[in-house]
Amino acid sequence: MTGCSGGRTSPTTVQAATNPDPRLADYKAHVEPVLQANCLRCHGGMNRRGGLNMSTRSALLQGGKDGAVVVPGRPEDSLLIKLVSPGLAEDDPMRMPPKGARLRAEDVAALRKWVAEGVVMDR
Ligand code: HEC
Numbered sequence: 001m002t003g004c005s006g007g008r009t010s011p012t013t014v015q016a017a018t019n020p021d022p023r024l025a026d027y028k029a030h031v032e033p034v035l036q037a038n039c040l041r042c043h044g045g046m047n048r049r050g051g052l053n054m055s056t057r058s059a060l061l062q063g064g065k066d067g068a069v070v071v072p073g074r075p076e077d078s079l080l081i082k083l084v085s086p087g088l089a090e091d092d093p094m095r096m097p098p099k100g101a102r103l104r105a106e107d108v109a110a111l112r113k114w115v116a117e118g119v120v121m122d123r
Contacts, residue, residue, distance in 0.1 A: 023114075
């Protein structure tokens with residue numbers, strides 16, 4: 001759905017009508033798929049590894065056994081971002097996801113932006 005066909009309707013107007021919060025569209029497009037593919041099998045539904053449930057915003061904001069894991073607006077102070085970032089040693093027991101491939105750089109960037117912009121989620 002784009003508003004660019006005729007050039008008469010301003011794209012901003014169309015976006016305001018269909019996407020009240022562009023951060024939510026970003027979340028749906030770039031963040032939720034990453035969490036679903038890499039995190040929720042251990043941190044959602046019945047599984048709360050490390051005490052952490054990431055399936056809703058309020059659960060995520062409650063954090064895990066070590067307390068808060070995201071600080072809205074401050075990715076640099078967010079444990080979640082630290083644990084997925086490439087700076088963490090390969091054999092660090094806390095790196096996330098724990099085994100297998102690391103997140104792609106663009107996925108880490110999407111998570112970082114999502115935390116910086118306030119951890120907007122639709123659940
Ligand atoms: C295979 C299961 C598994 C997957 C997949 C997984 N985690 Fe974890 N996670 C754990 C376990 C187990 C712990 C507790 C580790 C410990 O304390 O030794 C943990 C702990 C954490 C913590 C710290 C919680 C606290 O309070 O100490 C964060 C943050 C975290 N995970 C984020 C993520 C993110 C983000 C992803 C996806 C990119 C992810 N995890 C994927 C198993 C998993």
